[in-house]
Amino acid sequence: SMIDRCQLPTHHAWRNYGGRGIKVCDAWAQSFEAFWADMGATYQRGLTLDRIDNDRGYAPGNCRWTTYKVQANNRRVTKRSTT
Numbered sequence: 001s002m003i004d005r006c007q008l009p010t011h012h013a014w015r016n017y018g019g020r021g022i023k024v025c026d027a028w029a030q031s032f033e034a035f036w037a038d039m040g041a042t043y044q045r046g047l048t049l050d051r052i053d054n055d056r057g058y059a060p061g062n063c064r065w066t067t068y069k070v071q072a073n074n075r076r077v078t079k080r081s082t083t
Contacts, residue, residue, distance in 0.1 A: 048065070
């Protein structure tokens with residue numbers, strides 16, 4: 001789904017990903033094994049893949065496994081207090 005929403009304009013979520021320039025790094029786009037080599041060691045059942053910086057793509061250093069609650073708070077529309 002990560003690749004589809006970034007590369008397929010027909011995907012229902014494309015406008016929020018590929019449509020705004022979010023990409024999957026070449027290594028991950030070409031090989032699940034490369035993705036798993038980078039991310040597999042930190043995976044735990046029940047976690048979901050999250051981009052730390054929502055304006056950057058899916059790549060090592062910008063992705064983590066996290067709970068749905070943490071991911072729900074890490075959205076472009078989530079307002080954070082600056083005080």
